Amino acid sequence: MLEKLNALHYPGKIYLVIVLSVATLLSLISVYNIQTPEGSRPYLFIFWDTFLAWVPVGFAVMLDVLFSYTRKRVRALLLIIVGAAWLFFYPNAPYLVTDLLHVFARYSLDPTKRFWSDIAFWQHLFTIFTIAMLGLLLGAYSLFSVQHLMRISFGVMASWIFAILVLLLSSFGIYIGRFIRWNSWDVIMRPGHILQELIVMFTDRSKLYHIVSFCKFMFMVLLISYVLIYVITKVRKV
Template sequence: MSESALALSMPRMRQRLQLLLLLGASLTLSAVLITLRVFWTHELVFVFLLWNLFLALIPFGLSTMLGVAAGRLKARLLVPVGLAWLLFFPNAPYILTDLFHLERRAGVPYWYDLALILSCAWNGLMLTYASLLDMQALVARRLGWAAGWIFATVALLLSSFGIYLGRFLRFNSWDVITNPLSLFYDILSRLLHPLEHPRAWGVTLLYGVFLLLGYATVRLLGRLEQRPSS
């Protein structure tokens, strides 16, 4: 690597490290809130959120690997790793719908459970955007700016459909392998008869637009931060 390329890569490496430390601190907060609740109430009500956060970390881990090794990774490996990323990607924004579990419970302040679930939902959203940033950059480097944004838009819409499949039909990412026929049938029926499944397309479009607007906002804020002051 040339000295100029190394000089350009060092700021990116620092930014990556800062992002990992910040996400790690935020995830630790969620884990601490869940753990304290268990000791406080002797109940496992929200322990499932730890599993959901772990699933949300998988696409971020895959996109980080692709982003770091993009220049050295062979092209034939990009497609299977990218498909694995797309398969697990909906698990990150899916945590937003865990707000459905918020209700008043005896023995715990309502505000505490709200903060607990919001922290997990926030982490899911940030992992969504951080992961998509890497993947969009990878696509844009190979196919151009427009292709990068088309990819990001399609990925968020597909993830919103995945949220519907997970929240309302109770499918998981691994059902592609363990239960492919039922998954394929339910998806095909909603594609062929959309008017019979208004909730499927309502969730997909509403969450898709919400996630896309949020992602575009995060991207714009990042560019504003990079502009030199006059």
């Protein structure tokens, strides 16, 4: 069993989870410390968003455990169930990138002044930018982990096709989360409503254009960041 875990990059993954946990804690402390002149804390909702970003990491670890310790008779079924849950929640990690918009929505910008000279503005921007980077790292960690399982099971080519499809679907998942305001669990709780909404979205040309315009940029960000992290990880092993 230990040999199987070693083949899945343990205990290295545990060390990465610890590092990401520390980074998350420091980032959330920075988020909490931001206050408006009135004394309110405008970004507390990011705590929930960050929790959701960690959910696919948890499912990725579960997939590793199931892959290593379960019997073949039940492994496939359990992997499919947990894998589907991972896929539904995966967009919550890179979704944190879109929280950057809240800096411009919640910070008191005065267009008649050089607001970018205000250190408070940069405090807001750098703090939420750190959260956005954390989302990309959490997403890359869990996708790298699941892609490795795919590579072991189906080969390198299949694993990369899988990874690219996940990033494409995630781009759309981030779109519907940001603009349509669906949650991951809505797939189970309201499947009929979601199906009706999807039909409307894909048959309306203006809505379809809006979807494609956003998703192509989101996909580009996800793909470039993931490939860079993947390559850096591989270079370190050379």
